[in-house]
Amino acid sequence: MSQECSILTTQNSAPAVIDWCNAVEGEFKQESYTAPIDFDADSLLKRSEQTLRHQIAEATRDPSIPFAGLGPSVTVGIDCEWVRDPAGDGNIILSAQFFLVGEDGDFSKIFYTAGKSREGRLRLGHLLAQVIDGAMDAGAIREWPRQVVACGFFFRADLAAFADLPEFKNKLDSVGGSVASVRSDVTFDVPVRTQESFVMVQAGVLRRLSVSFIDMARHAPVGTTLDMVGEQIGLPKIELPHGMIERMDKYLALDKAGFETYAIRDAEIAAKFYLRLRDAAKLWTGRDSLPATSSGLAVRLFRKCLDEAGFDFDAVFGKREQTSQIWDRDRNALRTIKTSVPNQLRAIHAPFVSSCYLGGRNECFSFGPSAVGLWNDFDLRGAYTTGLVYLRQIDYDGAFTTCDVENFTGHVAGFAKVRFSYPAGTRFPGLPVQTERNGLIFPLTGVSYCTAPEIEAALAVGCDLHIQHGVVFPWKEGSDTRIFETFTTHIRDLRARYPKGSLDEQYAKLIGNGLYGKLAQGLHAKNVFDTRTEKSVELPHSVLTNEVMAAMATGFIRAVLAEVLAGLPNHRNVLSVTTDGFLTDATFEELDLSGPMATRFQTLCERVAPGSKMMELKHQVRQIVAMKTRGQLTGLPMEKGDTAVVLAKAGISPPVPKGEHNRWMLDLFMRRTPEDKTQIRPFVSLRQQWLDDLDLVRFDRPVRLNLEFDFKRCPVSPVMATLGYGEHLAFETVPWTTVEAAKRARVIFDEWRRKRCLKTLSDWESWSDFYQFTIARDRHRSSTGGLAILYSTEGSVGVMRRMFLRAYTQGAWGIKATMSYSELASWLTSEGYPTSPSEVKNAKRAKLAENLVPSTGKVLKLISLLKESFPSMDVERFLIQAE
Structure with a gap:
């Protein structure tokens, strides 16, 4: 503040301030201010000349035009407490609490409401204004801020508690199932107090609040709770008395002070977590703001790394600038706009290359309890972040098509549609085939859209393949510079700065993993709900979306896993593989890491983390229970009471403390029945919440329990295996010959499991009967056009009978009648195969169909009985060859 203004404030003279303001240069030269002024000297001393002039001038303007502040941005954590309304489908809002972090201190405030409808609830804009006013009075901030950064955890839950959400909901953006400000801030026009700091304003003048909403849940690793964040930043959540978390209304009535301490702490954690990450983002990127998501920060950091490494972004990503013209109605003239689009050759090949972008390899190779031994959970170190370093600078303009297999070996960015056939006996085929409902399947034969590394790995194990269409993008000549190396090493260095497992270290890891997803965003059509238009829209590409890079990164990781699996000793087993790791009884020394894929990956590890090994051991246990893809439990830990377990719950949420999840899941698996249901508690969808103005509530919905094998591979060798307190069916698997066989088996099994589960050898026999008969009947119907015979509760024995x-x-198939119909019926019934005379009589008019009966143990027992009385019976006319 100038010396003149300082003198004027000490004189405490309103006319003197008016005279001074009229004398300064700028916009005030032409306008005199005559309104009375009441001011506080201490408050004035904290303000700059610019802010003083601005506030005085704004107080004289048209009061119908809202005006904004010039003060520094403030951070406000927001949290609400509520209970479910037992009489309706919404929530009873108890309170809304705010924690403001200003330039001179913190300020918190809690507002109470018992409104059951939106009309009875408070308005967020007005509450924020009161919080700012209170913070100014308390000295936490000096003036009205130019922006409020509002932070919360899972914002669409808290924002639904305010009456004015319907008025601003279409100014928010959908972000990963929640909402935040991405494209623009939300503005609130709110009345100001009669005395706004030191300036007496006219009645009816409105203040404008510019609010940026950021959901901190989108900046936390999956599974991170608010409690965990609080512990990490030194603000542990307040412990509630037992049973109060679901009865906050009761807790408020019993202990209001305790309620407020608990409630405000949640808002404080949100605000302080944001500031912690904002400071980290500034340190890492040089920009004093935090994007709406951690992946957004990953993009920002990556682009900074590219710039520092001297890369041209458009050249690296195969883009060019495109200009077009539109008519600007506001200016009544043409306006030129510029957009970034893929280069011509990249655009031509993009649809085909996108077909080669597939997900991770996820398979279950066994079912039921494993043998007791030593089972190791191995992971590729930093799979996708390391895999990205595989990419060199791409020569998009040099792309060419080819069907020559030799063009797809070595360090090549190639993509192809191939017809393939692996040698009989191959345990782990490595070429993926995409299915509509069952994800990726890896059969022995078929047609695959794949990448060059996968082709090379397949050729190494004797796969016969023919390229039907292929395209290769050469690397730019004369440079081994890796596009993502600087970013990946930067993430490594960031993680190394912080203690392992700390919030900062885990956040740096989250950023590293988030970049990969941006490369693939929008490659496969996916509709999402747009909160602004309230319509379904196709997920757009990100600024980094690149089909060549995304497909190569995922294909390379699948190829590394395929090579390592193929190199395992034959006496070693693999229970499952999940994206970047696998469960095996092989030791580290038995892993063959000498192949070309493993060698390349190890070289990348050395580049980004010198001295590191490409495989790391995550867990060791003595027994695994395998159920399905992403469904593995620990039967026996390494030591009794050991809490380090392998646990993938196949989408189930156990209603017990986390430490008891494994045992609860084991009990559920062992005791399951076909009629079992599990309760899921999904939130109301964002679409439904936005369209119907609903509170965020959970709905208890029973769904059929499914812990059965998923038939991505063919089951063989069933046995009964021991698991702790009982026995359960276990079997190994082999790859399907074709993907059609896999899909067919899954459809048949889904029908069979409506009445049974695969738990015993009897269940296995029942399933095998049903499967073999269904296959035979389908084959017969295809060739003759008729059904021939129906499957009944008797199973295959009934079909044989x-x-x-x-x-x-009908005197067919070598059978000579030696008994009357009644005698035959009586004899079969006495032997344990109930038959009525009328059934025998009706059989004379029924259709004969060959090879419909599976050769199960029960069927062979009946055949043995029949052969004793009818030795000339041609058994081969009845039986089918088992698949």
């Missing part, structure tokens, strides 16, 4: 009756009454 009824087909025998048809052959007997």
Whole structure:
């Protein structure tokens, strides 16, 4: 503040301030200010000349035009407490609490409401204004801020508690199932107090609040709770008395002070977590702000790394600038706009290359309890962040098509549609085939859209393949510079700065993993709900979306896993593989890491983390229970009471403390029945919440329990295995010959499991009967156009019995009638195969169909009985060859 202004404030003379303001240069030269002024000297001393002039001038303007502040941005954590309304489908809002962090201190305030409807609730804009006013009075901030950064955890829950959400909900953006400010801030026009700091304003003048909403849940690793964040930043959540978390209304009535301490702490954690990450983002990127998501920060950091390494962004990503013209109605003239679009050759090949972008390899190779031994959970170190370093600078203009297999070996960015056939006996085929409902399947034969590394790995194990269409993008000549190396090493260095497992270290890891997802965003069509238009829109590409890079990164990781699996000793087993790791009884020394894929990956590890090994051991246990893809439990830990377990819950949420999840899941698996249901508690969808102005509530919805094998591979060798307190069916698997066989088996099994589970050898026999008969009947129907015979509760034995009756009454297949219909019925019934005389009589008119009966143990027992009385019976006419 100038010396003149300082003198004027000490004189405490309103006319003197007016005279001074009228005398300064600028916009005030032409306008005199005559309104009375009341001011506080201490408050004035904290303000700059610019702010003083601005506030005085704004107080004289048209009061119908809202005006904004010039003060520094402030951070406000927001949290609400509520209970479910037992009489309706919404929530009873108890309170809304705010924690403001200003330039001179912190300020918190809690507002109470018991409104059951939106009309009875408080308005967020007005509450924020009161918080700012209170913070100014308390000295936490000096003036009205130019922006408020509002922070919360899972914002669409808290924002639904305010009456004015319907008025600003279409100014928010959908972000990963929640909402935040991405494209623009939300503005609130709110009345100001009669005395706004030191300036007496006219009645009816409105202040404008510019609010940026950021959901901190989008900056936390999956599974991170508010409690965990609080512990990490030194603000542990307040412990509630037992049973109060679901009855906050009762807790408020019993202990208001305790309620307020608990409630405000949640808002404080949100605000302080934001500031912690904002400071980290400034340190890492040089920009004093935090994007809406951690992946957004990853993009920002990556682009900074590119700039520092001297890369041209458009050249690296194969883009060019495109200009077009539109008519600007505001200016009544043409306006030129510039957009970034893919280069011509990249655009031409993009649809085909996108077809080669597939997900991670996820398979279950066994079912049920494993043998007791030593089972190791190995992971590729930093799979995708390291895999990105595989990419060199791409020559997009040099792309060419080819069907020559030799062009797809070595360090090549190639993509192809191939017809393939692995040698019989191959345990782990490595070429993926995409299915509509069952994800990736890896059969022995078929057609695959894949990448050059996968082709090379397949050729190494003797796969016969023919390229039907292929395209190769050469690397730019004369440079081994890796596009993502600077970023990856930067993430490594960031993580190394902080203690392992700390919030900062885990956040740096989250950023590293988040970059990969941006490369693939929008490659496969996916509709998302747009909160601004309230319509479904196709997920757009990100600024980094690049089909060549995304497909190569995922294909390379699948190829590394395929090579390592293929190199395992034959006496070693693999229970499952999940994206970047696998469960095996092989030791580290037995892993063959000498192949070209493993060698390249190890070289990348050395580049980004010198001295590191490409495989790391995550867990060791003595017994695993494998159920399905992403469904593995620990049968026996390394030591009794050991809490380090392998646990993938196949989408189930156990209603017990986390430490008891494994045992609860084991009990559920062992005791399951076909009628079992599990309760899921999904939130109301964002679409429904936005369209119907609903509170965020959970709905208890029973769904059929499914812990059965998923048939991505073919089951073989069933046995009963011991698991702690009982026995359970276990079997190994082999790859399907074709993907069609896999899909067919899954459809048949889904019908069979409506009445049974695969738990015993009897269940296995029942399933095998049903499967083999269904296959045979389908084959018969395709060739003859008829059904021939139906499957009944008797199973394949019933099919054999009824087909025998048809052959007997029609004198077919070498059977000579030696008994009357009544005698035959009586004899079969006495032998344990209930049959009525009318059933025998009707069989004479029924259709005969060959090779419909599976050769199960029960079927062979009946055949043995029949052969004793009818030795000339042609058994081969009844039986089918098992698949």
